[in-house]
Amino acid sequence: MKRRSLAVPYVFWMAGFIVAPIALIVVYAFTAKSGGFTMANFSAMGKYFSVFSRSFALALIATVVCLAMGYPAAGMLARVPARRQRILMMLLMLPMWMNFLLRTYAWMSILEETGLLNRLLGVFGISPVHLINTQAAVVIGMVYNFLPFMILPVYSVIVKIDRSLIEAAQDLGGSPRAVFLRVTLPLSLPGVLSGITMVFVPAVSTFVISQLLGGGKDILLGDLIEMQFLGQAYNPNLGSAIALVMMVVVMIFMFFMNKFGEGEDKAVIM
Template identity: 60%
Template sequence: MKSNSKALSAPYTIWMTVFIVLPMLLVGYFALTDRAGNFTLENLLSVGQYSNVFLRSIWLGALATLISLLLGYPLAYIISKMSVKRQSMMVMLVMLPMWMNFLLRTYAWMSLLEDNGLINAALAAVGLPRVHMINTAGAVVLGMVYNYIPYMILPLYSVLTKIDQNVIEAAQDLGANDRKVFLKVVLPMSMPGVISGVTMVFVPAVSTFIISKMLGGGGNLLIGDLIDMQFLGSAYNPNLGSAISLVLMVIILICMGIMNQFDDGENVGGGVMI
């Protein structure tokens, strides 16, 4: 039995080794060596000069995650209360933008937000002043929310649909109003979905680069842009780029560890006492 299990898991082990373990080892190697291959900590020490870029990336990523949660939770809750047929249709509509190329979706927002774009043209048509939206931090956050909010909605919807309606009705029978039912029953039971959604949005948001490059301009440099510059830009320096990537991985792991502290696994089967 054990030999069969090992045989079945062999392809996955090979896949993880080739596409996860080896790339991470290469990142660690380049981060801890210079161009001649000698061991050095200079690359990691040089990352400190980009602390403002790290802070900006974390701030914008966290803001996009919060907005996605505030918008995604009510929508996921509404979908979970619909009939099964309507749920399928709404989930398909949520996933529909993801069927389009990521780059094309971002280009579409450029057409909407630029100074002579569709939004400003509509404002001018009704006599309102034009608004500068492109190449701003707000445009970057908007692009993050638009592209990553499905990753917030889907895990929330998955958890909310599994909440037993009898539990909610029992809380109402015990005298809890709608606010208490939500705060004491629905929200605690949906925390695994919240944590999954926050993680799935924050990780790509904090490390994104194409959104900030296209919607933020040169004044909103993020960690992803910085790494991209080290590998593809004129200042080619894969050692420094690997060091920045290594620090980013550590930051993401710390954030995920903090988020996991809010999920003790006790809220999957039921809520807390009213």
């Protein structure tokens, strides 16, 4: 079956709609508003250092929380009987099919000052908590939206681990802790790595969650980029420079993640 030519149209498509747009980002990043080469877009970025550090910090917290919540959940899922596993997987995927904006919007009504959470706390006589328009609310929104992205890859790796390896470790006298640390965890590392990138990348670049739940007060990288392209501060050159820096930092991050997991299978994407 020699039909290489079938891939040719897509090669052109990729050149036009994947490579060219990214090349344009690079070009715009090094171009002044009036045209001509410049580095000014990058030197102007210094004042946004706090935005960078806040975005990375919040995304990191959200990723750690997702891992802490998601890993045990994935392990649990992998151990239930096959029939129930299918139902639970379906339940896990179902929210992802609901519009992401709608789900984040729903959190607004839960976290509001007079929202459902505070009403619930009031019933138990607990004083209301201030959450909406805080960074905590942004992290909750990130964890909520991206938790399935952690559970799914970890689950798909754990479920394939050969049970006999774990049994062998147990037979050889390994404590549950040792079995987990020396067998299960290393074998599930590829899933963990892809889970981390699948949570971290959308979290670090979000602008919807920060605008809906963070009140637009402490802006994140996503907000900053969005403002340069579609917002009031129209400046696609600066926007491209910020986007380029973010892309490079994320790429470096992923490179080290993959190095860390070297020798294991490459991180799975879906």
